[in-house]
Amino acid sequence: xxxxxxxxxxxxxxxxxxxxxxCKSSQSVISSANNRNYLVWxxxxxxxxxxxxxxxASTRASGVPDRFSGSGSGTDFTLTxxxxxxxxxxxxxxxxxxxxxxxxxxGTKVDIK
Amino acid sequence: xxxxxxxxxxxxxxGRSLRLSCSASGFNFGDYVINWVRxxxxxxxxxxxxxxxxxxxxxxxxxxxxxxxxxxxxxxxxNIAYLQMNSLKVxxxxxxxxCRLPGNWGSDHPFDLWGQGTLxxxxx
Numbered sequence: 461x462x463x464x465x466x467x468x469x470x471x472x473x474x475x476x477x478x479x480x481x482x483c484k485s486s487q488s489v490i491s492s493a494n495n496r497n498y499l500v501w502x503x504x505x506x507x508x509x510x511x512x513x514x515x516x517a518s519t520r521a522s523g524v525p526d527r528f529s530g531s532g533s534g535t536d537f538t539l540t541x542x543x544x545x546x547x548x549x550x551x552x553x554x555x556x557x558x559x560x561x562x563x564x565x566x567g568t569k570v571d572i573k
Numbered sequence: 574x575x576x577x578x579x580x581x582x583x584x585x586x587x588g589r590s591l592r593l594s595c596s597a598s599g600f601n602f603g604d605y606v607i608n609w610v611r612x613x614x615x616x617x618x619x620x621x622x623x624x625x626x627x628x629x630x631x632x633x634x635x636x637x638x639x640x641x642x643x644x645x646x647x648x649x650x651x652n653i654a655y656l657q658m659n660s661l662k663v664x665x666x667x668x669x670x671x672c673r674l675p676g677n678w679g680s681d682h683p684f685d686l687w688g689q690g691t692l693x694x695x696x697x
Contacts, residue, residue: 461637491679493679494679496679500683502618504618508689509670509672509688510618510684511687512683515681515683515684516681522682555684557683557684560623561620561634561635561636561637562623563620564617564618565617566617567617
């Protein structure tokens with residue numbers, strides 16, 4: 461089974477500054493059929509369901525502000541939040557869906573410094 | 574409105590059973606894989622299992638932690654997916670969400686629609 465890890469566990473960033481979250485998978489999540497990374501990034505705010513921000517590791521979902529960006533391939537991925545806003549305070553998860561069981565990372569909590 | 578709504582949660586004793594429902598509207602339910610994801614209080618997200626679309630055989634797959642105890646089914650005539658939970662354990666206590674994935678996983682917009690979840694509490 462693929463295991464997902466994230467770092468850091470939490471971080472505090474000043475408003476307007478950049479937040480960077482890392483995600484690592486124990487195996488590659490690239491499909492040889494289409495050369496895509498089956499990796500999704502989510503944002504979850506308290507009391508709400510997760511919201512998909514990024515899929516294919518780097519494609520922003522509809523309506524997601526362009527300050528959110530994803531990068532990486534294979535086993536190492538990064539979510540970057542440029543110019544952090546107050547509404548970005550949340551827990552962020554990565555998830556692979558290359559193979560079952562689909563696995564989530566443990567989450568990274570982002571706060572305002 | 575495009576939405577999924579979970580229901581059926583509640584308090585149940587260890588060893589008993591509970592069935593959750595995921596009711597969909599506003600989209601072609603039959604074209605999607607329906608996933609169940611849970612979140613224990615104060616914890617992270619855990620994928621529970623899914624049922625593929627009928628075009629891909631409506632087959633199921635489960636997390637090791639629930640395999641053999643939980644069963645997912647679907648009724649494309651009523652646009653409802655079910656999560657039958659048997660032999661419940663205290664550690665099954667969580668908010669249970671359903672979410673959709675295009676039937677062809679290679680399509681865009683995976684996991685773009687989630688319900689608000691339903692709380693299952695397993696306690697004696």
